[in-house]
Amino acid sequence: MNQQDLIMEYFKKNPCREIKHPEIVDWVVAEYKKRTGEVFRDPDRAIRKLHQEGKLIKIKKGVYKYDPGYVENRELEDFTPEQKEAIFKRDGYKCVVCGRGLADGVEIQADHIKPKDLGGKAEIENGQTLCAQHNFQKKNLKQTETGKKMFIRLYDLAKKEGNKELAKFCTQILEVYEKNHINDHIEWEK
Numbered sequence: 339m340n341q342q343d344l345i346m347e348y349f350k351k352n353p354c355r356e357i358k359h360p361e362i363v364d365w366v367v368a369e370y371k372k373r374t375g376e377v378f379r380d381p382d383r384a385i386r387k388l389h390q391e392g393k394l395i396k397i398k399k400g401v402y403k404y405d406p407g408y409v410e411n412r413e414l415e416d417f418t419p420e421q422k423e424a425i426f427k428r429d430g431y432k433c434v435v436c437g438r439g440l441a442d443g444v445e446i447q448a449d450h451i452k453p454k455d456l457g458g459k460a461e462i463e464n465g466q467t468l469c470a471q472h473n474f475q476k477k478n479l480k481q482t483e484t485g486k487k488m489f490i491r492l493y494d495l496a497k498k499e500g501n502k503e504l505a506k507f508c509t510q511i512l513e514v515y516e517k518n519h520i521n522d523h524i525e526w527e528k
């Protein structure tokens with residue numbers, strides 16, 4: 339009996355309903371005990387993990403929702419292991435921002451250049467290799483330096499795709515960087 343499967347069983351029985359922590363915890367703890375005779379340790383952690391894996395949507399602290407449509411879309415937009423390998427190989431198994439990689443014992447991850455929420459697809463062309471640290475920065479810290487590099491890469495991709503609207507958007511942002519002399523050491527070739 340897999341604990342995560344048991345949690346998902348409950349959410350799948352209640353699709354698209356916002357479920358509070360105590361409700362799901364009470365159910366899985368009792369159900370797990372009934373089916374296995376064992377104690378379900380740390381169900382909170384298991385729920386958080388399902389959220390991190392994209393299987394549950396977090397509404398707010400302690401409230402989660404399962405939406406079958408969302409999960410399907412998300413899976414379509416994720417890179418397959420084969421695509422990841424192709425992206426890593428093309429980038430020489432190195433982070434495109436700092437150049438560190440497997441040879442330096444640094445963990446690498448496949449990142450969407452155009453983010454999924456802007457319609458970025460799971461295509462090798464839209465993938466780039468980032469070290470765990472820069473992937474984390476891009477996702478969480480949004481430092482100006484990382485941001486500028488990301489917009490340069492998005493601009494290059496938009497130009498290559500002939501996506502004028504997106505290229506224009508990137509140009510406007512990068513011009514703000516230039517005007518304010520933010521991160522001048524990172525060069526943007528128009």
Ligand SMILES: [Zn+2]
Pocket residue numbers: 433434435436437438468469470471472
């Ligand atoms: Zn890096």
